Amino acid sequence: MLEVPGGPLRHGYTTGACATACTKGALLSLIRQEPVSASRIYIPAGEWVDFQLQDVDVGAHAASATTVKDGGDDPDATHGARIVSTVSWLDAPGVVIDGGIGVGRVTKPGLPIPVGMAAINPVPRKMIQGVVEEVLAEYGVRRGVKVVISVPDGERIAKKTLNERLGILGGISILGTRGIVVPFSTASYKASIAYAMNVAKEQGIRTLVLTTGGRSEKYAMNMFPELPIEAFVEMGDFVGFSAKHAKRTEMAEIRFVGMMGKFSKVAQGVMMVHAKSAPIDFGFLGAIARDVGVPSHLRSQILDANTASQVGDWMLEWGYTRFFERLAYECCAHVLAHIGGGMRISTDLTTLNGDYLGGAHIDG
Numbered sequence: 001m002l003e004v005p006g007g008p009l010r011h012g013y014t015t016g017a018c019a020t021a022c023t024k025g026a027l028l029s030l031i032r033q034e035p036v037s038a039s040r041i042y043i044p045a046g047e048w049v050d051f052q053l054q055d056v057d058v059g060a061h062a063a064s065a066t067t068v069k070d071g072g073d074d075p076d077a078t079h080g081a082r083i084v085s086t087v088s089w090l091d092a093p094g095v096v097i098d099g100g101i102g103v104g105r106v107t108k109p110g111l112p113i114p115v116g117m118a119a120i121n122p123v124p125r126k127m128i129q130g131v132v133e134e135v136l137a138e139y140g141v142r143r144g145v146k147v148v149i150s151v152p153d154g155e156r157i158a159k160k161t162l163n164e165r166l167g168i169l170g171g172i173s174i175l176g177t178r179g180i181v182v183p184f185s186t187a188s189y190k191a192s193i194a195y196a197m198n199v200a201k202e203q204g205i206r207t208l209v210l211t212t213g214g215r216s217e218k219y220a221m222n223m224f225p226e227l228p229i230e231a232f233v234e235m236g237d238f239v240g241f242s243a244k245h246a247k248r249t250e251m252a253e254i255r256f257v258g259m260m261g262k263f264s265k266v267a268q269g270v271m272m273v274h275a276k277s278a279p280i281d282f283g284f285l286g287a288i289a290r291d292v293g294v295p296s297h298l299r300s301q302i303l304d305a306n307t308a309s310q311v312g313d314w315m316l317e318w319g320y321t322r323f324f325e326r327l328a329y330e331c332c333a334h335v336l337a338h339i340g341g342g343m344r345i346s347t348d349l350t351t352l353n354g355d356y357l358g359g360a361h362i363d364g
Contacts, residue, residue: 012071013051014176015078016124017043019149021051022065022085024131029056030063030087031139039065041131043179044123055084062088077160078172082152087132090144095129097147102154103174108167110202111195119163119173120149127179149174162192165229166199193242196233197249203230206252210235210242212262212273219354220257237262240271243339253344256331259352260308266347267330271338280308288330289315292322312349312357324349324358332362 025039035056042048053065064086071079090096099105099118106113112122120128132145151157154171158164163173175188200208209224209232211217217232224231235242239256246254256263262273264285270278286302289311298318305311315323328347336345346361 012079013043013049013069014124014179015069015081015083015151015172015174016121016127016176017041017049017179018051018067018069018083019085019120019124019174020127020131020179021049022053022067022083023087023128023147023149024135025051025053025056025065025067026063026085026087027132027135027145029058029065030089031135031141033058033060036065039067041127041179044127045178049179054082062086077157078151081154081157081172084150084152085128086148086150088146088148090146093142093144095132095145095147097125097128097149099171099174100148100150102151102157102171103149104154104158104163104168104171106167107169108199108202110199111166111168115167118149119168119171121173121175121177123177124174162196162234166195189236190238190241193233193235193238194245196230197242197245197251200230200233201249201251203228205231206250207231207255208233208246208251208253209255209257210239210246211256212236212258215352215354216258216350219350220255220348222354223257223348223356224255237272237274237277239266239273239335240338243271243335243345247339247343251343253346254335256335256345256347257350258347259350260312260327260357263331263347263349264308264311264327266334267327269334269338271334282311285311285327288326289320289323292320292326294318294320294323309352312351316357321358325360328358329360329362332360336362336364 021039021041025036028036037053039051051067055066057064066082066084069078069081069083104119106115106117106119158172209220211220265273265278268281268284282303282305286299289299302311331347332345341364344363348359349357
């Protein structure tokens with residue numbers, strides 16, 4: 001567990017781990033012809049985990065089992081979701097894995113699952129197949145098995161995710177590379193950024209608009225209405241990672257859109273702009289103010305500012321709009337240096353209410 005002030009944070013388990021545990025419980029129930037109420041699986045993170053099963057239903061040719069996904073102390077949209085696995089016998093040998101109600105289906109290329117298949121990612125598929133083969137071998141059963149993973153409330157849950165934009169329709173994705181959800185882990189967020197960019201590339205998009213959140217993305221969409229929705233990616237705090245992956249996906253241009261707080265950090269060369277990653281350097285903002293002609297008696301106020309947004313308000317009030325152009329230029333220059341050139345970088349700054357402040361670009 002992760003130690004934090006006040007005690008350790010409890011990790012949870014991925015939808016992929018839940019689906020695997022349900023599959024094992026359902027198959028054991030089918031073979032034994034009696035309900036199995038618990039399931040133990042080995043996850044890629046390197047540990048054995050016990051899952052409690054609910055609503056276990058056993059028939060002569062099929063069985064199903066359910067567990068409730070526990071996201072630990074970093075719950076996401078799927079925390080509390082009911083994950084169901086239904087297994088049935090097949091006439092032909094082998095393991096067939098598919099998605100049922102509430103599991104999305106892939107409709108756009110660029111994801112790790114081919115178009116037309118259920119959105120059950122490669123690692124969960126491997127885990128499910130492995131546990132089926134393990135149980136069959138343990139009981140000496142030589143029959144084919146079909147596994148259908150369902151999430152009864154998955155279609156509603158998916159509306160809280162980026163699935164539709166990624167071309168995953170009808171429900172959530174069954175995810176997980178390690179089986180556990182680490183509190184405040186960055187891995188899943190980075191994966192979603194990478195998937196979004198891969199989908200954009202497959203759509204023929206070569207210009208990405210990167211924003212730090214939903215509000216700035218809304219402003220960006222108003223700013224660039226000519227771009228398709230797949231061109232807009234919420235990068236969160238991961239400026240450097242996002243820029244590098246955009247270059248890896250052979251994008252020609254990145255357009256950053258956001259507000260003073262986070263982008264004043266980018267202008268300093270900070271590529272991870274979480275509130276705890278680096279403080280606002282008001283001395284740096286004061287230096288930019290000096291360079292655009294702000295007199296010293298006004299600049300002295302900047303050092304006592306509460307937020308970068310407050311500095312921006314003063315620049316508007318004092319009439320020094322070139323400040324925003326200079327700040328945006330510094331953002332572009334640092335990002336371009338971070339990725340080693342080779343792209344056009346632009347930065348456009350807005351107020352918290354979406355009013356345009358200024359921007360700049362560099363052709364790298």
